[in-house]
Amino acid sequence: xxxxxxxxxxxxxxxxxxxxxxxxxxxxxxxxxxxxxxxxxxxxxxxxxxxxxxxxxxxxxxxxxxxxxxxxxxxxxxxxxxxxxxxxxxxxxxxxxxxxxxxxxxxxxxxxxxxxxxxxxxxxxxxxxxxxxxxxxxxxxxxxxxxxxxxxxxxxxxxxxxx
Numbered sequence: 001x002x003x004x005x006x007x008x009x010x011x012x013x014x015x016x017x018x019x020x021x022x023x024x025x026x027x028x029x030x031x032x033x034x035x036x037x038x039x040x041x042x043x044x045x046x047x048x049x050x051x052x053x054x055x056x057x058x059x060x061x062x063x064x065x066x067x068x069x070x071x072x073x074x075x076x077x078x079x080x081x082x083x084x085x086x087x088x089x090x091x092x093x094x095x096x097x098x099x100x101x102x103x104x105x106x107x108x109x110x111x112x113x114x115x116x117x118x119x120x121x122x123x124x125x126x127x128x129x130x131x132x133x134x135x136x137x138x139x140x141x142x143x144x145x146x147x148x149x150x151x152x153x154x155x156x157x158x159x160x161x162x163x
Contacts (some may be wrong), residue, residue, distance in 0.1 A: 007024075025125050034123045037114040038084075041076050042069055044114065047086060050103035050113050057102040059092060086110055 007015065026041070029102035033039045045067040050056050051108070064074040078101050081087045086107035103111075127135055 021126075025122075028125060029118070029121055030119050033114060033149060036117050037110045039110065039114065040075070040077065042067060043081055045069075046074065046081065046101070047103060047111050048078060049109050050087065050101060055102075056108075057100050060099040060101055063101060081107070092137070148160070 023090060030041050033041060033044045037044065046063055049063060049066055050058055060074065060078065061071060063078075064071045067074065069077075078089060082089055084106070086104055088100070088102050088104060090097050092100045130138070
């Protein structure tokens with residue numbers, strides 16, 4: 001049996017710092033989203049992804065894959081947003097088995113209200129202590145790791161092929 005891989009002290013330090021940053025950042029981000037937009041973190045991600053598309057629409061499975069959330073869990077979150085009038089859901093015109101989610105004007109208004117504080121919170125907590133070069137390196141490194149993790153993702157993060 002081959003030896004189990006080990007982490008170097010540098011790798012262990014990087015891993016622990018990465019998990020600590022996530023654990024420290026997320027509660028403050030989530031509080032800002034709740035306080036300003038009455039949104040959960042996942043609901044914000046859903047609205048932000050929809051708001052970032054040209055037509056404000058996306059298939060539910062693509063949204064779930066993008067936010068790395070279970071399809072059933074995202075269906076529930078979309079239902080809550082639909083009840084608030086922030087999104088609509090309808091059958092896909094291309095595949096009746098698929099559901100398309102679209103952001104509404106009210107959803108865009110909530111995003112517009114949430115974004116300034118969200119950006120300020122993320123900037124203050126994550127980017128204020130580092131340079132733009134550091135941020136570029138961080139994005140490059142995390143992007144490479146994300147690509148590797150997506151080669152064998154959990155079901156909720158598996159990319160679906162378009163038909």
